[in-house]
Amino acid sequence: MRPLTEAETRAVFEKLQRYIGENIQLLVDRPDGTYCFRLHRDRVYYLSEKLLKVAACVPRESLTALGTCFGKFTKTQKFRLSVTALDFLAPYAKYKVWVKPGSEQSFLYGNHVLKSGLGRITENTAQYQGVVVYSMADVPLGFGVAAKSTQECRKVDPMAIVVFHQADVGEYVRSEDALT
Amino acid sequence: MAAMRVEEMLAAAEEQEAEKRRSITVEKELELEFDLGNLLALDRNPPPAAGLRGAGPRREALLRALARDNTQLLVARLWELPAERAGGAGGPLVARLPEPAFRLPREKPPPRPRPPTRWEQFARLKGIRRRKRTSLVWDEQAKEWRRRWGYRRAGGDPARAWLAEVPENADPEEDQFARLRREKRERVARNELNRLRNLARAHRAGTAVPAAPLHPTGHQSREELGRVARVARVSTASLGRFQPRLPKEPAEPPSRSGGKKRRFEPLLGNLAAERSRQLDLLRDMGSKKPVLDITRAVNKQLRQEEAEAAAAKGKKQSQRGKRGRRQQRAGR
Numbered sequence: 128m129r130p131l132t133e134a135e136t137r138a139v140f141e142k143l144q145r146y147i148g149e150n151i152q153l154l155v156d157r158p159d160g161t162y163c164f165r166l167h168r169d170r171v172y173y174l175s176e177k178l179l180k181v182a183a184c185v186p187r188e189s190l191t192a193l194g195t196c197f198g199k200f201t202k203t204q205k206f207r208l209s210v211t212a213l214d215f216l217a218p219y220a221k222y223k224v225w226v227k228p229g230s231e232q233s234f235l236y237g238n239h240v241l242k243s244g245l246g247r248i249t250e251n252t253a254q255y256q257g258v259v260v261y262s263m264a265d266v267p268l269g270f271g272v273a274a275k276s277t278q279e280c281r282k283v284d285p286m287a288i289v290v291f292h293q294a295d296v297g298e299y300v301r302s303e304d305a306l307t
Numbered sequence: 308m309a310a311m312r313v314e315e316m317l318a319a320a321e322e323q324e325a326e327k328r329r330s331i332t333v334e335k336e337l338e339l340e341f342d343l344g345n346l347l348a349l350d351r352n353p354p355p356a357a358g359l360r361g362a363g364p365r366r367e368a369l370l371r372a373l374a375r376d377n378t379q380l381l382v383a384r385l386w387e388l389p390a391e392r393a394g395g396a397g398g399p400l401v402a403r404l405p406e407p408a409f410r411l412p413r414e415k416p417p418p419r420p421r422p423p424t425r426w427e428q429f430a431r432l433k434g435i436r437r438r439k440r441t442s443l444v445w446d447e448q449a450k451e452w453r454r455r456w457g458y459r460r461a462g463g464d465p466a467r468a469w470l471a472e473v474p475e476n477a478d479p480e481e482d483q484f485a486r487l488r489r490e491k492r493e494r495v496a497r498n499e500l501n502r503l504r505n506l507a508r509a510h511r512a513g514t515a516v517p518a519a520p521l522h523p524t525g526h527q528s529r530e531e532l533g534r535v536a537r538v539a540r541v542s543t544a545s546l547g548r549f550q551p552r553l554p555k556e557p558a559e560p561p562s563r564s565g566g567k568k569r570r571f572e573p574l575l576g577n578l579a580a581e582r583s584r585q586l587d588l589l590r591d592m593g594s595k596k597p598v599l600d601i602t603r604a605v606n607k608q609l610r611q612e613e614a615e616a617a618a619a620k621g622k623k624q625s626q627r628g629k630r631g632r633r634q635q636r637a638g639r
């Protein structure tokens with residue numbers, strides 16, 4: 128377990144900025160305590176200082192996970208955001224997509240969102256912008272990347288993909304052993 | 308009253324002038340020695356001993372005043388030098404400095420002499436001394452003084468020699484011209500080989516050889532090249548800070564231990580400092596984003612056009628609606 132280096136911190140923040148923009152400050156600088164990022168076995172964890180002090184006592188080989196896992200660094204040092212970060216992305220998301228009840232299940236199985244399943248989308252969403260996907264009852268389902276901007280979404284045909292799937296809460300069941 | 312006020316004002320003005328003049332005149336017991344070529348001023352006045360004892364703000368103030376006075380004198384001397392405008396009429400005023408008189412000591416140790424070559428060792432052993440040769444030789448055929456070698460040498464142009472005698476003990480079928488050419492080539496090659504060998508010997512012998520940091524040809528190990536490249540990069544006036552990087556060079560300077568051990572921040576270090584560093588990083592990242600987002604601007608424009616089109620269509624439909632229905636009824 129160690130703190131992130133400058134380059135690693137930059138990579139993580141850049142990824143988070145795609146989804147929550149300048150609200151990262153609210154994650155870094157919290158009024159209710161000091162929270163920090165730590166790296167353990169290529170995975171980035173977000174935890175409070177209290178928890179960090181306790182986790183420091185655990186030997187490195189025995190430590191499995193700590194706090195909330197935001198994602199991991201791949202072999203080539205690219206940062207990949209995982210679904211376990213959804214709790215922190217959803218309240219601060221800048222661009223949101225609501226999915227109709229019929230295609231909720233399709234998204235939760237790992238498929239992309241088609242125009243026919245699109246309920247609502249935030250105005251001014253640019254193409255390839257990071258978005259958080261909600262159900263019509265405002266329950267966060269996962270996050271993805273907008274395949275089309277809001278303008279184009281209106282004109283495109285119903286079978287076209289509008290949101291690329293990146294992570295969904297169904298992964299908690301599907302890839303239970305891959306999540307830490 | 309008015310007279311008093313005027314007097315007061317005059318006194319204040321004179322006081323100001325005196326103050327200004329005081330700031331540019333400096334009184335010293337002994338004159339300073341100047342070497343304007345090096346921008347050097349030597350002050351041999353004994354410093355006030357009492358004030359400089361012990362550290363403290365008073366000492367600092369005294370030292371600063373001393374430095375300021377000496378700098379004032381130096382600058383006054385610089386202004387007396389002949390000056391001109393650099394780069395035409397609008398350029399800056401530049402003073403022409405005289406030659407430096409003060410010899411600065413060497414920064415690095417003087418270079419060590421190279422080890423003697425094989426010939427030099429042999430000559431020293433045998434006591435052979437170098438004979439000074441004349442540069443011009445008398446050419447009997449051309450009846451004038453010609454140079455010993457080179458353009459229009461004495462003895463004629465070797466390329467245009469049309470005769471090559473066959474020596475007594477040589478094979479009569481052998482091509483003499485080819486032999487001469489081959490022997491010259493061999494001589495040149497042998498000479499070059501010996502020169503390189505001498506250089507290699509010098510390079511090997513000296514551990515910190517300033518004359519030949521890199522082996523002359525080939526046999527340059529990767530570490531040697533890296534080391535020399537690193538030294539070359541730092542050998543600029545700003546110690547390599549503004550040197551452009553080579554295509555495959557890493558962006559960060561390589562660590563002193565040669566990349567064997569990575570060092571990280573402590574696990575439970577200063578969390579407040581870490582947080583402030585991260586906030587700074589966020590600020591830097593945020594500031595780099597372009598203020599004008601092209602796609603958003605384009606989308607906005609498209610939306611505006613669509614809205615206008617929709618409004619126009621709506622108006623036309625409503626107009627045509629009433630008239631159209633009437634027309635239709637009339638038409639039928």
